[in-house]
Amino acid sequence: MKSEKSSFKQFKLNRQxxxxxxxVGYTDPTPIxxxxxxxxxxxxDIFGIAQTGTGKTAAYLLPILMKLKYAQGxxxxxxxxxxxxxxxxxxxxxxxxxAKNTDLRAVCLYGGIxxxxxxxxxxxxxxxxxxxxxxxxxxxxxxxxxLRDINTLVxxxxxxxxxxxxxxxxxxxxxxxxxxxxxxxxxATMPDKVLKLSEEFLEFPQYIEVAPQATPxxxxxxxxxxxxxxxxxxxLLNYFLKExxxxxxxxxxxxxxxxxxxxxxxxxxxxxDVRVIHGNKGQNSRINAMNDFKEGxxxxxxxxxxxxxxIDVSMVSHVINFDLPLIYEDYVHRIGxxxxxxxxxxxxxxxxxxxEYHLKKIExxxxxxxxxxxxxxxxxxxxxxxxxxxxxxxxxxxxxxxENPDFQGAFHEKKPLKEKLKLKQKNLAKRTKKR
Numbered sequence: 001m002k003s004e005k006s007s008f009k010q011f012k013l014n015r016q017x018x019x020x021x022x023x024v025g026y027t028d029p030t031p032i033x034x035x036x037x038x039x040x041x042x043x044x045d046i047f048g049i050a051q052t053g054t055g056k057t058a059a060y061l062l063p064i065l066m067k068l069k070y071a072q073g074x075x076x077x078x079x080x081x082x083x084x085x086x087x088x089x090x091x092x093x094x095x096x097x098x099a100k101n102t103d104l105r106a107v108c109l110y111g112g113i114x115x116x117x118x119x120x121x122x123x124x125x126x127x128x129x130x131x132x133x134x135x136x137x138x139x140x141x142x143x144x145x146x147l148r149d150i151n152t153l154v155x156x157x158x159x160x161x162x163x164x165x166x167x168x169x170x171x172x173x174x175x176x177x178x179x180x181x182x183x184x185x186x187x188a189t190m191p192d193k194v195l196k197l198s199e200e201f202l203e204f205p206q207y208i209e210v211a212p213q214a215t216p217x218x219x220x221x222x223x224x225x226x227x228x229x230x231x232x233x234x235x236l237l238n239y240f241l242k243e244x245x246x247x248x249x250x251x252x253x254x255x256x257x258x259x260x261x262x263x264x265x266x267x268x269x270x271x272x273d274v275r276v277i278h279g280n281k282g283q284n285s286r287i288n289a290m291n292d293f294k295e296g297x298x299x300x301x302x303x304x305x306x307x308x309x310x311i312d313v314s315m316v317s318h319v320i321n322f323d324l325p326l327i328y329e330d331y332v333h334r335i336g337x338x339x340x341x342x343x344x345x346x347x348x349x350x351x352x353x354x355x356e357y358h359l360k361k362i363e364x365x366x367x368x369x370x371x372x373x374x375x376x377x378x379x380x381x382x383x384x385x386x387x388x389x390x391x392x393x394x395x396x397x398x399x400x401x402x403e404n405p406d407f408q409g410a411f412h413e414k415k416p417l418k419e420k421l422k423l424k425q426k427n428l429a430k431r432t433k434k435r
Contacts, residue, residue: 011037013066016101021062024097030055031210037063040184045205047198048186051336054210057094060154060184064128065095067152071103074125076145078152079177081133081170083160085110086290091156092130104128109135119144133161133169140176150177154184155201162193163327174201188336189329189365219339222347224359224370229384232375233322233350234265239379240348241271241300246317248293251302252334254323259302262322266300276302305330321349324358331362354392357399 007028008021029037032050039046040063050056064078082088092108099106107121109131119139122129129136139145153173155161161170183202187194198205227233237251253259256278263276275289275298293301296315305325316338325331338345349370351359363369375381384392400407 011041011062011066013062014069017062017065017098020098020100021058023100026058030059032056032208033059033062035208035210036060039206039208040064040182041066043182045182045202046184046186047202047205047207048184049188049190049207049209050186051188051210051332056186057091057156058098060156060186061091061094061098064152064154065099065102065104068104068127069102071105071125071127073149074123074146075149076107076122076126076129076147077149078128078154079136079147079150079173080128080130080154080156081136081161081173082130082156083132083164083166085112085132086286087157088130088132089287095128095130106130109139111135111138115139115142133166133173137169137172147177150181152182152184153177154186155197156186157333158185158187158194158197159189159191159329160333162191162197163329167193167197170197171200188332191329220335220345220347222335222349222370224349224351224372225375226372227350227352227375228381229352229388231382232379233352234262235380235382236350236375237262237320237322238265238269238271239376240318240320243376244318246299248296248316249300249318249320250316250334250337251300251320251322252325253302253304254326256304258323259304262302266302272300273298274300274302278304305334317345319345319347321347324349324351324355324362326358328358328362328365332366352392354395354399357396 008018008026011029013021032048032054036046036048036059040060046060048056048059050059060080068077080091082091088108088110092106095106104127105125106128107118107126107130109118109129111132111134115135115138118135119142122139122144136145140147155170161167183205185194185198185201185205225236227236241249251262253262259276259278263274266272266274275292277286277289289298289301292298305327319335319338321331321334325334335345335347338347349359359370397407
């Protein structure tokens, strides 16, 4: 087996960077690092497909630091674009770790707070900008940024940037930076929007895929539970929190309303110290919650997809998908919060009849059926309220109409709503028994 130093020495990184790598405890490079670092050092444009938790950030940060070498002038030479402020902060923290023995400077730019302090930091001198698209353009239009020295541009989590509608902003950025530069694009999945972006953005790129697209990492055990309604989801969640031995657990919801409902439910059940992060939470509140979670001061974090992007905690033992994501690639990002750094993790997913449509889409993307488990006998399965029945049937109608515009809908059929939904749930139960 390679020694720690010989494995990373193959990249011919300088002593300052290597020492920082060894200090952080890195042993052998991950597959994405083995393939990307030499290509980036060779000056190639890169199209990297890599799941979250595979060491992707270090795969581009290490060669960028090597190429920049030392602080130079006042103006940035590299821009790293990411979709959310949480991910921006994560990249910034990794930059500080790997650049600790150099004099290289990075400035972290994101919205939600005033731009004045960030502009002052830029004016003090920066080699690297780690930024969201909106804040970069905002500060540029204030004439507080000089971008003519940019020679490297990174787009991290490009699939999420496309999902969030950032393509126009990215095009604006491409117009104001030098055309002669190295471009690095990284994405967990490769939908059509990302392919289109790569055609506009990259020049003769090297394509690097370290695992099949959207395939969950092998260190994650997945479990699927079919549940009849929201209340039963809460009962099942409560059961797991009392019965499972976990170090840190992340619970994902599709809406901030559901996140808040779970948080209030935990308060009533006296589960323990819990934090919740979503779009309505203030920036400081979100940062404090994430820091408490990373440091182990709290064991449970409830989050929506966007607010949780960029959380990098190596010892998350369990991820629970309380709701299935509506952006199907987010399933990979969610469960990738666990099983990081070669640690084993568990991903548990709840699915109601109205979510089966999304489940099938997710299973198609990850190219596998998620193993189904029966609801434990100790969990109370409650009767579904009529209003929830109606909402679920309307959602199922909408899904069917999406696949078949001529579909008339359950409300035009003779069978009562409850009978139709019970039939749907019975079919899901058969799948559970079949497994």
